[in-house]
Amino acid sequence: MFQVGRGEEGGPVMTPIIELAHVCMEFAVPGGKKVCAARDVSLEINKGEVVAVVGESGCGKSTIGKICLGVQKPTAGEVLIDGKPVWGRGLKMDHKTRMAVQVVHQDSYVSLNPVKTLYQTLSAPFRYYKISKGEADTEKKVIDLLNSVGLNPPEYFIGKYPFQLSGGQRQRVSIARATILDPKVIIADEPVSGVDASLKISILDLMRRLNEEKGIAFLYITHDLATARYFGREGRMVVMYLGSIVEQGGINELIFGPAHPYLEALLHAIPSPDPKKSKEKTGIPLKNLEMPDPAEPPTGCLFHPRCPYAEKICETGRPVLESMESDPAHLAACHFKGKFRR
Amino acid sequence: MMVKFENLKIDYIVREGAVKVVDGITFGVERGRVTALIGESGSGKSTLAKAILRTNSPNAKVSKESRIIFNGENLLDLSAEQIRRFRWQKAAMVFQAAQNALNPTMRIKDQLLDTMMDHEEKFDYGRALKKASDLLEMVRLIPGRALNAYPHELSGGMRQRVIIAMALLLDPEFLILDEPTTALDVITQSYIFDLLDEIHKRLGITMFFITHDVSAVARLAHNVAVLYAGKIFETGPSEALFRFPVHPYSQGLLSAIPSIEGEQVSRKAIPGMPPDLINKPSGCVFHPRCYLAENICSMKEPPLINMGEGRLAACFRWEEAKKAGLS
Ligand SMILES: Nc1ncnc2c1ncn2[C@@H]1O[C@H](COP(=O)(O)OP(=O)(O)OP(=O)(O)O)[C@@H](O)[C@H]1O
Ligand SMILES: Nc1ncnc2c1ncn2[C@@H]1O[C@H](COP(=O)(O)OP(=O)(O)OP(=O)(O)O)[C@@H](O)[C@H]1O
Ligand SMILES: [Mg+2]
Ligand SMILES: [Mg+2]
Numbered sequence: 001m002f003q004v005g006r007g008e009e010g011g012p013v014m015t016p017i018i019e020l021a022h023v024c025m026e027f028a029v030p031g032g033k034k035v036c037a038a039r040d041v042s043l044e045i046n047k048g049e050v051v052a053v054v055g056e057s058g059c060g061k062s063t064i065g066k067i068c069l070g071v072q073k074p075t076a077g078e079v080l081i082d083g084k085p086v087w088g089r090g091l092k093m094d095h096k097t098r099m100a101v102q103v104v105h106q107d108s109y110v111s112l113n114p115v116k117t118l119y120q121t122l123s124a125p126f127r128y129y130k131i132s133k134g135e136a137d138t139e140k141k142v143i144d145l146l147n148s149v150g151l152n153p154p155e156y157f158i159g160k161y162p163f164q165l166s167g168g169q170r171q172r173v174s175i176a177r178a179t180i181l182d183p184k185v186i187i188a189d190e191p192v193s194g195v196d197a198s199l200k201i202s203i204l205d206l207m208r209r210l211n212e213e214k215g216i217a218f219l220y221i222t223h224d225l226a227t228a229r230y231f232g233r234e235g236r237m238v239v240m241y242l243g244s245i246v247e248q249g250g251i252n253e254l255i256f257g258p259a260h261p262y263l264e265a266l267l268h269a270i271p272s273p274d275p276k277k278s279k280e281k282t283g284i285p286l287k288n289l290e291m292p293d294p295a296e297p298p299t300g301c302l303f304h305p306r307c308p309y310a311e312k313i314c315e316t317g318r319p320v321l322e323s324m325e326s327d328p329a330h331l332a333a334c335h336f337k338g339k340f341r342r
Numbered sequence: 343m344m345v346k347f348e349n350l351k352i353d354y355i356v357r358e359g360a361v362k363v364v365d366g367i368t369f370g371v372e373r374g375r376v377t378a379l380i381g382e383s384g385s386g387k388s389t390l391a392k393a394i395l396r397t398n399s400p401n402a403k404v405s406k407e408s409r410i411i412f413n414g415e416n417l418l419d420l421s422a423e424q425i426r427r428f429r430w431q432k433a434a435m436v437f438q439a440a441q442n443a444l445n446p447t448m449r450i451k452d453q454l455l456d457t458m459m460d461h462e463e464k465f466d467y468g469r470a471l472k473k474a475s476d477l478l479e480m481v482r483l484i485p486g487r488a489l490n491a492y493p494h495e496l497s498g499g500m501r502q503r504v505i506i507a508m509a510l511l512l513d514p515e516f517l518i519l520d521e522p523t524t525a526l527d528v529i530t531q532s533y534i535f536d537l538l539d540e541i542h543k544r545l546g547i548t549m550f551f552i553t554h555d556v557s558a559v560a561r562l563a564h565n566v567a568v569l570y571a572g573k574i575f576e577t578g579p580s581e582a583l584f585r586f587p588v589h590p591y592s593q594g595l596l597s598a599i600p601s602i603e604g605e606q607v608s609r610k611a612i613p614g615m616p617p618d619l620i621n622k623p624s625g626c627v628f629h630p631r632c633y634l635a636e637n638i639c640s641m642k643e644p645p646l647i648n649m650g651e652g653r654l655a656a657c658f659r660w661e662e663a664k665k666a667g668l669s
Contacts (some may be wrong), residue, residue, distance in 0.1 A: 056527045056529055056530070057498060057526065057527045057530070166384055167383050167384070169615070194383075194524065195383055195554070196382045196383055196555070196595070197554075197555075197556060197596075197599045198382065198611045198612045199383070199611065200600075201598045201600070201609045201611040202611035205611065223527040223528055224528065225528070225602055226601060226602045227600055229600065229602060230609065255602060266528060267602065268532075269528040270532075270557075270602050271528075271532065272560060272561075272603075273557040273560050273584060273596060273599045274560060274584060275560045275581045275584050275585075276585075278560045278561035279561055281561070283536070284529060284532055286529070289529065289530075289533045290499075291497065
């Protein structure tokens with residue numbers, strides 16, 4: 001089950017920090033139907049790695065995040081954190097392992113307690129987990145923490161309530177809080193989708209620094225491929241569609257050589273800040289812009305009703321996620337894998 | 343000019359004092375064109391837009407000397423009843439996070455017809471239904487299905503299109519779109535912009551876009567205005583402004599956008615944080631964060647300076663900034 005991490009070819013066998021094996025997540029929805037938010041998803045996050053998860057709204061990105069965090073129990077499959085099963089019977093996961101995975105949400109307003117000052121919010125874990133020794137030490141640690149996420153001067157921010165901060169400042173506080181317990185991985189679910197370009201960059205740079213300096217791995221959930229590339233650099237990317245992984249591999253390999261028509265469409269949809277380029281763009285290569293009802297998924301390839309290159313076989317046979325001939329680390333679930341008839 | 347803001351000043355009155363959110367804005371929105379107002383979160387974009395339709399919260403105070411001229415008439419002089427008629431019929435607005443603004447207990451049909459009934463003197467059911475169907479078709483929804491649906495039965499992108507159709511029900515001349523796509527994914531976003539482009543070409547309606555997502559509007563906008571801390575810093579034709587922004591703030595905002603093309607290059611965020619709007623910095627509000635700031639910038643407030651070719655910038659050092667931007 002354990003695989004060698006990318007970039008470790010020939011090296012020692014490494015236990016991934018998080019491993020999902022054949023995970024399925026079904027939700028019952030009104031009308032006696034079921035929505036499959038994850039279908040046979042296998043994924044691992046290795047030490048210090050950045051994995052970006054991209055796809056349209058409703059494709060199951062946040063569901064994967066919650067499963068990795070160990071707060072959502074999948075209907076089938078295994079979840080291992082540090083090699084230990086999260087939902088295994090009898091074996092209860094120790095607190096320390098669970099704390100190794102932390103989260104940053106999109107909406108920092110709801111994730112921060114509105115009636116607590118930053119000091120109250122950020123000092124509690126230091127005391128509760130006995131990381132600090134005495135109040136003076138706690139205060140020093142909180143100040144260091146605020147400094148580390150660029151909230152300067154810390155003395156100015158320490159007594160503030162969430163509503164007194166800008167969106168970007170609140171997001172920094174959320175990130176600060178996620179780093180207190182020295183996590184091995186942070187699940188960042190759309191951490192910058194509500195903020196403007198300059199703030200986006202400063203928050204992504206901050207996450208980048210935590211990754212490089214502290215070796216914290218990231219599962220970066222987004223529908224914005226440009227930020228996935230900016231933050232992920234040499235990392236990996238996973239493309240999801242209707243609960244399935246349809247393509248996976250190195251971020252740059254995927255962006256410059258998409259093998260699945262779905263990724264091609266996603267890339268095409270990205271707006272350019274250059275008006276000239278933006279106007280030259282013609283319609284998105286999709287037969288249908290609307291995602292099918294997830295409670296009634298299509299037969300065959302889940303993507304075929306929207307795929308401009310679909311052929312007969314796509315209506316009946318569901319393609320499996322397999323390696324490309326040219327690049328074993330690049331996987332795609334498409335009958336034609338980049339060689340579709342245009 | 344379709345709309346002209348003249349020295350518009352809006353404060354929010356809070357316990358700590360007056361939050362100067364819109365601080366003396368003068369600029370115009372050209373008739374029949376698409377104008378985009380861009381700026382960081384909290385820069386005052388929504389406040390400015392809401393002032394047109396007078397939908398700001400009660401603690402908003404518009405200063406006495408402010409004027410918003412619409413077709414030659416000062417909107418700030420209109421009575422409550424006049425402004426009620428003005429909304430929807432003359433100008434309509436798609437609000438920020440509008441996908442959640444539909445009434446969850448009413449079918450789309452009833453919401454559309456109600457809006458028309460409220461504003462039309464001679465309401466004709468058959469004609470109204472036809473109009474609603476036509477507009478839903480224009481936003482590429484299947485009228486038969488969409489009309490009978492409840493909001494929760496539609497995706498976020500479909501709901502947003504219903505809202506756009508709704509805004510067009512009473513044939514407004516002016517459409518304000520406040521962050522019409524920021525909560526949506528790239529495919530839906532691109533689709534909605536295609537649609538708005540088509541609507542603009544078909545109806546020739548004047549559009550006023552408000553967003554912090556510069557890339558999103560690059561395709562549609564003819565003119566752009568850059569807002570920072572309640573001040574207009576730069577205006578001009580979009581193609582020129584996006585290519586060669588002159589104001590150091592516009593330069594910072596545009597160069598921070600990560601790209602999907604070419605080499606991976608690192609981007610720079612603008613250093614520092616947006617100012618406290620109660621105690622704003624003296625002189626140019628941007629000077630504490632500006633790479634070109636010198637003495638005068640902290641002492642005097644720069645006016646909008648005409649740089650030629652339809653471009654204006656509020657910067658004493660615009661010539662240096664322009665050189666730095668071009669190199
Ligand atoms: N608790 C739940 N009960 C029922 N259905 C759910 C539940 N959670 C998620 N779903 C469904 O599962 C699918 C995947 O949802 P998820 O939130 O993971 O998508 P996402 O990719 O994060 O979307 P977004 O980009 O909009 O955040 C959707 O169809 C959603 O409606
Ligand atoms: N009713 C209010 N009372 C006090 N302050 C307010 C009120 N409404 C808004 N503000 C403040 O005014 C400033 C401008 O708000 P506005 O909503 O106009 O910004 P915006 O540019 O639309 O931002 P965003 O991109 O986040 O939508 C913000 O700092 C906001 O916190
Ligand atoms: Mg989500
Ligand atoms: Mg706003």
